[in-house]
Amino acid sequence: MTIRVLVNGAQGRMGQIAIQAISQQADFSLVGQTGRQDNLAHAIKQYHAQVVVDFTQPDAALQNTRTILDCGANPVIGTTGLLPEQIHTLQQHSKALRRGGIIAPNFSIAAVLMIKYAREIAHYYPHVEIIEMHHDGKLDSPSGTALYTAEQLATNLSAECLSTSKARETIPGARGASHHHVPIHAVRLPGLVAHQQIIFGGQGETLTLRHDAIDRQCFMGGIVLACRKVQGLTELVYGLECIMNKL
Numbered sequence: 001m002t003i004r005v006l007v008n009g010a011q012g013r014m015g016q017i018a019i020q021a022i023s024q025q026a027d028f029s030l031v032g033q034t035g036r037q038d039n040l041a042h043a044i045k046q047y048h049a050q051v052v053v054d055f056t057q058p059d060a061a062l063q064n065t066r067t068i069l070d071c072g073a074n075p076v077i078g079t080t081g082l083l084p085e086q087i088h089t090l091q092q093h094s095k096a097l098r099r100g101g102i103i104a105p106n107f108s109i110a111a112v113l114m115i116k117y118a119r120e121i122a123h124y125y126p127h128v129e130i131i132e133m134h135h136d137g138k139l140d141s142p143s144g145t146a147l148y149t150a151e152q153l154a155t156n157l158s159a160e161c162l163s164t165s166k167a168r169e170t171i172p173g174a175r176g177a178s179h180h181h182v183p184i185h186a187v188r189l190p191g192l193v194a195h196q197q198i199i200f201g202g203q204g205e206t207l208t209l210r211h212d213a214i215d216r217q218c219f220m221g222g223i224v225l226a227c228r229k230v231q232g233l234t235e236l237v238y239g240l241e242c243i244m245n246k247l
């Protein structure tokens with residue numbers, strides 16, 4: 001039995017490369033490619049799509065995920081920019097329908113490992129900041145990966161350890177944004193793809209974890225894995241590690 005996959009945002013940078021990766025899998029059948037001009041609900045029904053991969057844009061992700069669930073398919077959402085309360089609402093909706101899916105701010109297995117080990121390091125080195133760097137076409141700042149990293153770090157940071165820098169900002173924003181009290185600095189430049197550093201500071205030392213996506217191929221292993229596993233889920237999970245057995 002092949003899994004019938006539809007890609008939404010098919011003309012975009014991620015959509016194009018996801019289509020290639022999905023087309024190469026013997027157990028997948030790429031049944032549809034949709035974009036801004038298409039009616040997603042209509043396409044899912046017309047092509048009997050079982051799994052829908054979404055790489056569109058932040059302001060479309062909420063409605064697209066809802067549409068996919070309502071049409072009886074399992075969503076694999078790579079689009080970033082969903083707010084925590086929007087993710088929560090979608091999770092409640094998925095639970096009510098008993099239909100699973102995944103929202104993953106980063107489908108790179110190396111990036112997921114970086115976040116996993118950073119969470120461990122935060123036990124010992126609670127002073128931490130994030131610098132994320134992306135191409136200048138990225139619509140959301142900070143990145144979904146940086147927000148997710150801050151959330152994961154915060155689970156291992158006690159209240160008294162959370163960033164308490166007293167530095168006065170001569171220019172507002174100089175110390176970056178703050179998510180769960182973890183400072184995040186966002187760089188946008190042509191020439192970049194997707195990069196992140198997590199810097200821990202201790203007495204007389206620093207420790208830096210860094211991930212560089214230099215080619216969007218790095219996200220394909222995670223996307224293919226998600227398409228294979230998502231039909232077995234009964235809830236909408238957040239983060240690729242939720243479906244990676246060895247993590």
Ligand SMILES: NC(=O)c1ccc[n+]([C@@H]2O[C@H](COP(=O)([O-])OP(=O)(O)OC[C@H]3O[C@@H](n4cnc5c(N)ncnc54)[C@H](O)[C@@H]3O)[C@@H](O)[C@H]2O)c1
Nearest residue numbers: 009011012013014035036055056060078079080105106107
């Ligand atoms: N999760 C991950 O691992 C990961 C990796 C890279 C990028 N991303 C995210 O994926 C998303 C897409 O990135 P990209 O670089 O491919 O962007 P892009 O701008 O190249 O492509 C987005 C495509 O979606 C289409 N689109 C916009 N709104 C739509 C809608 N409502 N319905 C259907 N199609 C619509 C656009 O026309 C465009 O073709 C971004 O949110 C980005 O941050 C996630």
